[in-house]
Amino acid sequence: MKLLRSYPTMAYITVLLALIGVGVAQRSIELILVAGTLAAMSWYVTEGPRGRSLPKWVSNMLVIAASLFAVVDVLNHGQGLELFNIVGRFCVWLTIIKLYERKTVRDHGSLLLLSLLQMISGCLTSADLAFGIILVFYAGLGIYTLLLYQLYASLERARAVRRAWGPSVAAQVPVIRPVAGRRLAMNFRFLVMTVAVSGVVLSALVFVIFPRSVGRGMINHLQAPRVERRTGFSPTIDLVGGSRITTSRRSVAFFQMRDDQDQTIVTQEPIYLRGSVLKHYAGGGIWTSSTGNVRRLECNARSFVQFSLFPASEDEAGRITFELTFSDGTDWLFSPSVPVAVLTEDPRAVDYDAATHVIRTTPESSRIYSYSVEVLPDPTEIELAELQVRVAQPWEDASPFPAGRVRGRQVRNLAQQLLDAHDFQKPRYRAAQWAQFNYQAAVIFTDYLRSDEFTYTLDINDVVFSDQQEDPIEHFLLTSKRGHCEYFASALAALCHSVDVEARIVTGYVTADFDENKQQYHIIEANAHAWVEIRNGPYNWQMIDPTPPGELAFTLQEEATFADRLGWFYQDLESAWSHQVVEFDQSSQYRLSSALNLRWKQRLQTAWSRVREWMAAVNRAFYLGPAGYIWMGIVGLALLIAIIALIKLTRRSRAVQRTLQIQHLSGSDYQRMLQQLGFYLDMLIVLQKNGIPKPDWQPPLAHAHLITESYPDAADHIRRITDLFYTGRFGNRRLTSDEIRQAEDLVSGLAHKLQTKV
């Protein structure tokens, strides 16, 4: 039996897969290497030409040692999720010990159970896609192996019984061989596939409909593992310790721009998506955001929620809609300046900071994966003022930087020198001219930073601070003059601050990578960027990017390589995994049910409207008026009854055909028997209901005789019905109507007698 011989191999692969799964779940390459190697060697050691296995006492000692080790591990590190890691590792060592033992059927079962426990421990500690892929493979392979195990175990148990009889006895009885029909392997695979598909469908159904957010933390506060995300974006800047700026081509998001006519907009200009706004310099190269006047808005998936409390105009002409989809979700709702409305994929609350136009999810809510924002490309002063009402200070009242400004003396000197070089001085007492001054000063500083004196680089490891107290921005401006976009943005903000020009750093993404196939823009991790906004009006801020434009990722014109596409494909999978599976929650259930409801409602409504139209058309065609509906209802009911009757008739005909075994007949004989001999089927049904079934192999006469002995009361009825049946079936003549009526009466009488008796 080739199928049964394959069981040890399949079980071995399943166990190995579980070992690897635990290693991947715990991100322990050491565990994979050590346990995997030991497990792989076990096959050669136990199943190889020498076929050695561990003595029982050695394996028992090893199990005790592993248990003690696990207990010590639990006492030292058994907190939270680490406890499940320890359990997983303990199961791994038990598995390896068992692999080196002599294996009985029960041991094979234990190995499969241990592998299952390992995967469960992995589920508790990991949410990685790699583990998810292993889990899916394990589930498929596990089903196959488990089904095979049932057959293997039955055969081995039968053999064990024979062995227990002893060789002298076993020699007297037939050898145990698996009794199997034809196409065993094909049938087995078919059944495995059926079971697997049913399992997937049912488990998916349970997964989807199981109520979420009910009973959370009812025993302890152990939380599910979170999916690790790398987006390149950071809401703060740490010039010394930060490492977010990379050249990674990992996909982050896609977005589309649509105009008010719902046409896709494509532009060659880079698009800046604002995330976080940093106004506060904490020193040491660290910029943080300060909380402004934040408004909480309740968003939904049906209509845009406007930010402005006093809309200047109901006319939405000129607005651009951005539809963004993030692979791994986001807590920050990125948008170009200036967002005026937002629409989310599910009902949720968002916080909107009117002073900085920053939108983000509330701390209580989960990440958002898809949303849309409406943007004013050229906002007027009135529109901006309405957006910032009660939040922004008017220009005249602005006091420059009460806190959080860069105050380096050397930076100030440098800024002043640059302004002096352009013969440019700050106007006094005329706030109206400050806007122009701020912008022009920023331009001067930007030109300086974009000059050849400064070099854009991501590799700043060789930058050495002579003094640990030295400010990184000063070091960049005066000494190293090498850095990435955060350095450039920080330097520009510092220069502006030093001459009392209001400036703030914005972090987000910048991209110009339009995917022609998907008709949308693509954001990768390397598109993370930082730039500066200069205040140039009471409510207006002007964006300036001091980073040399040729150095940005979107200008490098790198073609996506095959590795990039492969990586993006994996990321898509990972995104789907984390979004659809790992982070499936109550809101996801709500979205799904809404979509299904909507679809079904639409379909039902469409079907009903078509029926109504058709009925109306029929009415019109026949000039029936309202009575036509009654007429059609009657016809429909009759049609329904006819269909049911036809189905019942067909089923009975098939049953009679099967019972009388007249499949080989045709023509009038076939029709005659089909019509006349149904009473015999009725008799068999009566007998079967009373627990006297007729075996297929038994001739009717023999069956009648047998029953006659057991039920003498009904003997006469059965004998007469069988005689009539033989007359019709083999007598080569048509039964008369009296005979048929008599047979039917006999069947009724038999039913009455047996039921009263039984």
Add this chain to the structure above:
Amino acid sequence: MIRRYHLHLPGFVYLALVLIIAVAAVNSQNNLLFWIFGVFFSGLLISGLTSGIMMMGLRIRRLDPQRGTVGSPLVVQYELHNRNRFIPIFNVHVEESDKAGDATWHRIMSRGQAWVMHIGPRETVHGEVTLWPRHRGEARFDRVRVWTTFPFGLVKKSITFSQPQHTYIHPRLYQMQHRILETVLLPSLVGLKLSSQPGTGDDYFGMREYRPGDSLRHIAWKRTATRDELISIERSRPSPLRMRVMLNLTKSTDSLINDDITWEAVRQLEERAISLAASLIHAATLAGYEVGLTVLGCPLASIPVRRSHLHRNRIMTHFASINLDLPRIESHVPDAERVAVVVIHPLHVEPDVGKANALHLSATQLSKFTQQKIGVDVIPASLNGSRKKRGKLPTDRRGNLQETAA
């Protein structure tokens, strides 16, 4: 046909595991655990559904069981038919189940299971179970139970078919001592006779004309030389020894009880007497004797003296159908028969029974006339549901299995 689902130990363990996973998933809101819970839960449903659908189309028929002998395996065959159009059936176990309240089956027969790995859609396969008869008598097959735990071993689905049948279990046979028959029968020689018909024996019967096909060895050359034609020697028909075994069961078990012997011991002696008689007839049949049987005290017809395999089986079935619990009756002793008569008594020899020159044996002398049992006693512990009895079976010095029934 009775269909049932049984949740056995693995099923309970599985249910407990499912509950633990459900609680863990709810507590931690871990979606992978929710999914695993879904997989486990659907596994339970699929296990029940699959086995139910599979077994719904299964039909079984017990093929006519052969006669069995105590100590020898009885192989019972089944015909299993899968009526499903698409669904195959896997891992089916078949076992005999006695009627509720009827302990006869387990007294006579050990448990056994037939295992059929696969039955394809609309296919028929044959499975067989090896049973070990424990006791002489009529074995009444009643119900066949078919069950499976496929696919996951969680839920046991069984169907019980009612198929009453019966067979006879012949008594235990012993190998008789070497030349015991000659020793026992030669003193009387009443079973000997000369045949009055020509045949293929060794004795001279007469002469006749040569017929084509006669062996050259049978030609009487001297007589042929005196005549002008070939003359063949004709031999007589073989005339084997004739023996009638009379089993004396005229006295009831209760009447044989005294202070030294209990009811059970007497019943055992009666069984031994039956075995001795059967063994004697078995040995005589192998030696070419014509044998007959008379059971005194039981309402069974006397079996004439004949020699054939069928005749021997008929006698053995006669032994199997002896019911020691029935009241004993007066029996007629056949006379005017030229046979050697051996009378076998359960306990004390009663010389009045049988012919005057009959040889009387007692069941207490069984060990003197027999060498060893034919066949073995196998009561596999795993089939009898006792874990403690598993392991090495008791054997004597030669390695033969010891008699456990006694």
